Amino acid sequence: MGISQEISYRLERLILDGGLAPGQKIPSERQLAARLGVSRAIIREALHELQGRGVIQTHHGKGSFVASILPATEDLDDRSPLAHLFAGHPRTLYDLLEVREQLEGQAALLAAQRATAMDRHRITKAFRVLESTDPLSNARPDHGFHQAIVEASHNPILVHVLNGLKNMMLLTVQASVANLNPREEMRRSIMRQHKQIYQAIMTGKPTAARKAAMAHVRFVGDSMRTLERQGAKVIRVSLSADATGRGLTPSA
Amino acid sequence: MGISQEISYRLERLILDGGLAPGQKIPSERQLAARLGVSRAIIREALHELQGRGVIQTHHGKGSFVASILPATEDLDDRSPLAHLFAGHPRTLYDLLEVREQLEGQAALLAAQRATAMDRHRITKAFRVLESTDPLSNARPDHGFHQAIVEASHNPILVHVLNGLKNMMLLTVQASVANLNPREEMRRSIMRQHKQIYQAIMTGKPTAARKAAMAHVRFVGDSMRTLERQGAKVIRVSLSADATGRGLTPSA
DNA sequence: AATTGCCAACTGGTCGGACCAGTTTTTCAG
DNA sequence: CTGAAAAACTGGTCCGACCAGTTGGCAATT
Numbered sequence: 080m081g082i083s084q085e086i087s088y089r090l091e092r093l094i095l096d097g098g099l100a101p102g103q104k105i106p107s108e109r110q111l112a113a114r115l116g117v118s119r120a121i122i123r124e125a126l127h128e129l130q131g132r133g134v135i136q137t138h139h140g141k142g143s144f145v146a147s148i149l150p151a152t153e154d155l156d157d158r159s160p161l162a163h164l165f166a167g168h169p170r171t172l173y174d175l176l177e178v179r180e181q182l183e184g185q186a187a188l189l190a191a192q193r194a195t196a197m198d199r200h201r202i203t204k205a206f207r208v209l210e211s212t213d214p215l216s217n218a219r220p221d222h223g224f225h226q227a228i229v230e231a232s233h234n235p236i237l238v239h240v241l242n243g244l245k246n247m248m249l250l251t252v253q254a255s256v257a258n259l260n261p262r263e264e265m266r267r268s269i270m271r272q273h274k275q276i277y278q279a280i281m282t283g284k285p286t287a288a289r290k291a292a293m294a295h296v297r298f299v300g301d302s303m304r305t306l307e308r309q310g311a312k313v314i315r316v317s318l319s320a321d322a323t324g325r326g327l328t329p330s331a
Numbered sequence: 332m333g334i335s336q337e338i339s340y341r342l343e344r345l346i347l348d349g350g351l352a353p354g355q356k357i358p359s360e361r362q363l364a365a366r367l368g369v370s371r372a373i374i375r376e377a378l379h380e381l382q383g384r385g386v387i388q389t390h391h392g393k394g395s396f397v398a399s400i401l402p403a404t405e406d407l408d409d410r411s412p413l414a415h416l417f418a419g420h421p422r423t424l425y426d427l428l429e430v431r432e433q434l435e436g437q438a439a440l441l442a443a444q445r446a447t448a449m450d451r452h453r454i455t456k457a458f459r460v461l462e463s464t465d466p467l468s469n470a471r472p473d474h475g476f477h478q479a480i481v482e483a484s485h486n487p488i489l490v491h492v493l494n495g496l497k498n499m500m501l502l503t504v505q506a507s508v509a510n511l512n513p514r515e516e517m518r519r520s521i522m523r524q525h526k527q528i529y530q531a532i533m534t535g536k537p538t539a540a541r542k543a544a545m546a547h548v549r550f551v552g553d554s555m556r557t558l559e560r561q562g563a564k565v566i567r568v569s570l571s572a573d574a575t576g577r578g579l580t581p582s583a
Numbered sequence: 584a585a586t587t588g589c590c591a592a593c594t595g596g597t598c599g600g601a602c603c604a605g606t607t608t609t610t611c612a613g
Numbered sequence: 614c615t616g617a618a619a620a621a622c623t624g625g626t627c628c629g630a631c632c633a634g635t636t637g638g639c640a641a642t643t
Contacts, residue, residue, distance in 0.1 A: 118598045127376045131383025140605035140623050174488045181433040234426040370627045392634035
């Protein structure tokens with residue numbers, strides 16, 4: 080453990096322990112350097128690390144300040160690179176949707192072909208839950224529905240891949256739920272799309288199922304893109320708290 | 332936005348775009364400083380920021396390495412349970428081909444849309460190698476060609492997913508090479524398909540590229556299925572050694 | 584010939600001082 | 614007293630030096 084790590088750790092402790100409140104200014108780099116008996120370069124490196132974690136914000140000529148949006152719910156996942164990945168690079172969300180479109184399309188197709196009675200039962204159950212949940216907090220039911228379909232594809236590779244993307248998928252699902260569902264007409268569109276997927280699978284229509292699933296994912300992406308372009312403030316989803324109230328624990 | 336922020340952003344983008352894979356070593360601080368025309372201090376600050384976000388890890392005396400940013404779609408290596416799954420159930424090979432068909436189709440489409448001059452150069456190089464290699468031992472060139480295309484898609488998620496499936500993909504590629512290429516007419520078909528994919532991408536025809544790539548993967552699967560059904564002794568490929576004589580160690 | 588051991592050349596870690604560039608405070612001329 | 618210049622902050626960037634782990638090759642030893 081290097082000195083800069085140690086410094087950043089001490090500073091973070093100081094902040095979290097309440098010694099420094101959100102929005103408060105922290106001592107200048109030169110002061111910290113003198114006080115802690117290290118070079119200014121070290122201080123700067125430590126500050127950059129905290130900056131990377133979103134703990135502080137610095138402004139040229141003014142100083143560094145404790146970020147107001149501290150991990151209030153101290154969910155470890157909040158520091159997850161994933162959150163920053165999406166926060167810093169919104170494009171990544173669309174990258175994921177591009178992949179999802181293909182994978183979920185294929186999953187739906189296979190599910191329509193291969194679903195057993197048990198699979199159909201599970202899918203139906205998930206669909207019922209999805210239908211009967213508060214639209215504003217059904218990120219998990221939504222994801223559960225999609226997952227049931229994937230599992231019905233009986234393609235272990237597909238299951239494995241989608242499972243690896245689980246956390247990220249939950250993010251996109253939440254993003255869509257949080258941004259799209261409040262808009263009545265969009266909510267209905269999505270509902271309709273879910274139903275189409277469901278029916279196509281249950282009635283064993285592979286190509287229809289694939290088409291519906293792909294259209295669904297594409298719709299989500301296009302809608303969010305449109306919203307973003309319109310300057311609407313898109314709700315950035317954090318990993319630590321979602322509409323369901325539960326954190327996104329790492330997949331097993 | 333300061334220079335260090337810009338640098339850290341560029342590095343992250345580089346990593347995400349697949350230019351640097353998880354676990355891979357990134358250039359030394361002095362090299363980066365020289366290459367990007369900034370001082371080493373700036374590089375260190377940028378690296379500390381990425382470190383704070385968990386994007387990289389640095390080790391004294393060794394260097395900085397890309398952390399596994401994305402929630403592992405773990406690399407299916409030799410010891411992986413899934414590898415055994417594959418060994419025992421040949422069907423898994425077709426499961427993988429099903430997934431590959433979608434993913435590589437999408438990759439080809441995006442590559443045709445987004446490939447930069449550099450990408451085209453890399454793809455062309457890979458294609459040349461593929462053309463001029465002994466058909467019986469070109470599993471790696473074959474895979475290299477496909478990989479070049481994937482990277483040209485500029486979709487980090489896609490790159491990551493395919494990368495996680497890399498070892499298994501090498502298996503299918505080897506399986507196809509070992510079984511299909513010895514049959515003259517099939518070898519020519521595959522050659523032709525590769526050329527089609529290549530040309531569609533180079534001439535910027537997205538849908539054609541997707542179609543060609545999907546058809547290619549499908550052809551491989553169908554051919555092997557046919558062979559197997561005909562009772563031909565299908566060459567089983569092991570994970571630890573391939574036709575090139577080299578193990579499936581991660582490429583540099 | 585094989586092995587051991589050491590040294591040179593990497594790598595990151597730390598330092599101090601210099602200078603630039605914004606921001607705030609002080610000062611002093613009008 | 615007012616307002617503008619100037620001084621005294623703040624962070625941002627650079628340089629060159631040196632310390633400290635790591636590694637690989639070469640040489641001396643066995």
